[in-house]
Amino acid sequence: MAYIALMKNYPNVRRFLKEYPPKKLSIYFWGILCLIVTIVIHSSIPLITGRLISALEDQAFPLNTATKDELSHVATYLLLAAVGLIIFRTLSRVLIFIPGRQIESEVRESMYQSLLQLPPSSQWTSGDLISTGTNDVTSVRVMISMGVLHVINTFGMICFCLYHMLNLSVRLSLYSLIPLILVVPLTKVISNKMMATGRKNQKLLGNLTEVIREHFRAHALMAVFPVYNSIIKRVDKANTDYANTAEKFMTLRVFIMFMVSLVTGIGIYILLRYGLIKNDLIDQTAGIATVVSFMLYLWVIQGPLRAAGFLLPLLQRGEISLERLYKVQDAAKEAQVIEEARLIHSREEFDKRSQDSEPFIEIKDLHFAYNKKHDNEFKFELNIDSLVIEKGKKYGFFGSTGSGKTTLINIISGMLDVEKNKLSLQGIDRCDIQQKVLTELFSQVSQECRHFGKTIRENIEMVETNSPEKGQRLGFEDALAVSCLSPDLDKLSQGIDTLLGEHGINLSGGQKQRLSILRSLVRKAELVIMDDFISAVDHATEVKIIERLYESTKDKTLLLISHRISALKNCDKIFLLEAGKIIDSGTHEELLKSNTSYASVSEYQEKSDVLAQIEEAQS
Ligand SMILES: Nc1ncnc2c1ncn2[C@@H]1O[C@H](COP(=O)(O)OP(=O)(O)O)[C@@H](O)[C@H]1O
Ligand SMILES: [Mg+2]
The missing domain is CATH 1.20.1560.10 (ABC transporter type 1, transmembrane domain)
Incomplete structure (x- = not known):
């Protein structure tokens, strides 16, 4: 009993x-x-x-x-x-x-x-x-x-x-x-x-x-x-x-x-x-x-x-x-x-319901704060009144560390939740779209550059590319060319079949980033998001990657986040973020005129780039 x-x-x-x-x-x-x-x-x-x-x-x-x-x-x-x-x-x-x-x-x-x-x-x-x-x-x-x-x-x-x-x-x-x-x-x-x-x-x-x-x-x-x-x-x-x-x-x-x-x-x-x-x-x-x-x-x-x-x-x-x-x-x-x-459960459904007349991505009155896990955690809020991403265009996001670039990008890619009527894709509310559809539509290089402890080939092949022939998929060779990873693969004893350690530990920071770029480009995605994607790459390689990236993603929508203005300057529009807000936006030329701090960072970086070029030429 x-x-x-x-x-x-x-x-x-x-x-x-x-x-x-x-x-x-x-x-x-x-x-x-x-x-x-x-x-x-x-x-x-x-x-x-x-x-x-x-x-x-x-x-x-x-x-x-x-x-x-x-x-x-x-x-x-x-x-x-x-x-x-x-x-x-x-x-x-x-x-x-x-x-x-x-x-x-x-x-x-x-x-x-x-x-x-x-x-x-x-x-x-x-x-x-x-x-x-x-x-x-x-x-x-x-x-x-x-x-x-x-x-x-x-x-x-x-x-x-x-x-x-x-x-x-x-x-x-x-x-x-x-x-x-x-x-x-x-x-x-x-x-x-x-x-x-x-x-x-x-x-x-x-x-x-x-x-x-x-x-x-x-x-x-x-x-x-x-x-x-x-x-x-x-x-x-x-x-x-x-x-x-x-x-x-x-x-x-x-x-x-x-x-x-x-x-x-x-x-x-x-x-x-x-x-x-x-x-x-x-x-x-x-x-x-x-x-x-x-x-x-x-x-x-x-x-x-x-x-x-x-x-x-x-x-x-x-x-x-x-x-x-x-x-x-x-x-x-x-x-x-x-x-x-959620209403939209497949890519086909998305294509059927989406309206081409509407912006590819539109954010309105978005207020976001992280759930506090600790009492002493300092409070960050993202407040975006309006942001429009048009299909096929390239966008840059620039701002100091902690200004909210990654948070904004993670909201767009669905990594972070968003309230209803704040974010829409071609006229469809984000809250009506299943995450797997977003995963098919988008391809993201995250700033952490995580990799599986498998071979480099498996890391690329594991990514499913099963969406219909909608998004443009780069051939492997082209994606490899953009990532500039070939010379590194040649140096590895097993080449592309080299086994990576836990989280890709046996790759350098730059190699990890470039493998992420390669993996994101072989996907059939409409939108490619690259967060802090070249921060660990040397100047000469960075120039090559940027050049090839723009060339190979001509008809894709691109969201680039970088501290390097040279990586963003060819974007159709650059957003300047500060303390969770977009404080300015425009083309590189427009910002050089309208925003003095942007202009001075740009000038400073250009000078350092020239120095780096001289150093690289001498070595
Ligand atoms: N998972 C999280 N939980 C709580 N706060 C976070 C989290 N991720 C980022 N933050 C805070 O949000 C702010 C913006 O971070 P982030 O978007 O990563 O900035 P950025 O990419 O511009 O450097 C930072 O101050 C950070 O402390
Ligand atoms: Mg970041």
């Missing part, structure tokens, strides 16, 4: 049992059947022992034939019980653990699918998601294999033992089990405490994973900055916090085991003190065999009861893990529902 009451505290376990296809859960059937057989055999042993004692009671030696026959029956039964226990116990484990592994693999797969469907601006840290995808999935598996096994074993053993005990003596059963009833509310209090500690513990494990991941990525920083001690301190803190809650969890678990042992011990004391010594509770008819059987039951029942101390953490970890998994899954589903509700 206590367990049924406790199950109320496991809404996510109930949801799992409800949502998981019953057909798949039915593979547990044979395992559970074997387990029940094991329980029946196991719980009958004290009774048989009682029979043995009863056969010997008041017998004189040598034993008579009837007693010998009875003893031989008991011996045969005990032998069969031992063999049965071995066979059925093994089978029950195998048949319960195998489905557990299968379910684990399915949970992991669905978790991974959810991860891919999470919106780009999701609330989780990578460490949290890694921890959920690994530890939480494992906890669910442990719960649905070990947990199922122990729940049934505990329930079954308690029920069968109680049945036999009540059969032996109702009064004795009630007296010796009273202490157990007293322990139920205590178990409930402890179990609530364990749940809270377990939840905190799993969160801290996610935190620890994040801290380690973050610092592992910043490993290169250790070589140039004396950050070793502060990293160790942070990892130590995360580790200690995690270990402390784990310790608290363990203590609570051990306490439950201790309580159960104590209570069954008290039960045995009552049995001896009042049952035997005072001879109060034992029925007149009951003999020594009853007492021995009874005592054995109290011992046997201790096992499954003590297992509660082991079972509760299993269930609780499983419950908390399911809660974390469902949170990710629900967020992914919610994002999916929003996506599916």
Whole structure:
């Protein structure tokens, strides 16, 4: 009963049992059947022992034939019980653990699918998601294999033992089990405490994973900055916090085991003190065999009861893990529902509904602020009154670091969410267009230049180019020429088949940027967005890239972000951003006249470029 009451505290376990296809859960059937057989055999042993004692009671030696026959029956039964226990116990484990592994693999797969469907601006840290995808999935598996096994074993053993005990003596059963009833509310209090500690513990494990991941990525920083001690301190803190809650969890678990042992011990004391010594509770008819059987039951029942101390953490970890998994899954589903509700779900649909008379992209009265994750985070707001991007034209975005260029571009490309009626594409509201359509329409070089840890070829080929022959796709050779990556590929031992390290770690900054350019150009996209795309490229290569880029994207729309005015000066329009606002716009020539700070930066950069050219010529 206590367990049924406790199950109320496991809404996510109930949801799992409800949502998981019953057909798949039915593979547990044979395992559970074997387990029940094991329980029946196991719980009958004290009774048989009682029979043995009863056969010997008041017998004189040598034993008579009837007693010998009875003893031989008991011996045969005990032998069969031992063999049965071995066979059925093994089978029950195998048949319960195998489905557990299968379910684990399915949970992991669905978790991974959810991860891919999470919106780009999701609330989780990578460490949290890694921890959920690994530890939480494992906890669910442990719960649905070990947990199922122990729940049934505990329930079954308690029920069968109680049945036999009540059969032996109702009064004795009630007296010796009273202490157990007293322990139920205590178990409930402890179990609530364990749940809270377990939840905190799993969160801290996610935190620890994040801290380690973050610092592992910043490993290169250790070589140039004396950050070793502060990293160790942070990892130590995360580790200690995690270990402390784990310790608290363990203590609570051990306490439950201790309580159960104590209570069954008290039960045995009552049995001896009042049952035997005072001879109060034992029925007149009951003999020594009853007492021995009874005592054995109290011992046997201790096992499954003590297992509660082991079972509760299993269930609780499983419950908390399911809660974390469902949170990710629900967020992914919610994002999916929003996506599916959007009117434009394919490129064809977009082409059908879009109006050529409307601007390619139009932004009106856009106000954007990041969700604050920390109290001390400084506030940035993007305010764009009006911005129009026409098809086939080239646009430049220029402004100091932190002025909001990347934020604006990420809003346009759909990486960041936007409210209704703020951004439209050829007359269609952005909120009505599914993200995958935007992904087909746009091709983006992001300022982080992320790459997969695969070969360079795979990094290019992985990008799907399955849109209809609408957008113009550059041939690979042409894209390679624009990116100026050929000489670099020639220098690599495996050329284009060279395997990249994690996030493309074995490429230089400039190479990473140029690989991003190459990848963005082989896509069939209408709009190419390049954010800070040549900041790590030397001057001579930059000039070549810019020249070829303009040439090869004649009929594409291009949005370029750069600190280098030389990269933007041929754009049809350049927007100047400052503190989240467009403060000026025009062609390069117009801005040189209208904006003195633009003119002075341009002059300064031109002078540096001349110097760089002289230096390059001399070297
Ligand atoms: N994910 C984010 N969460 C909170 N603030 C951010 C985030 N990304 C950028 N910011 C803030 O927004 C401002 C504009 O950033 P960004 O658009 O990247 O500027 P730019 O590309 O012009 O250098 C910065 O001050 C930065 O601190
Ligand atoms: Mg930026």
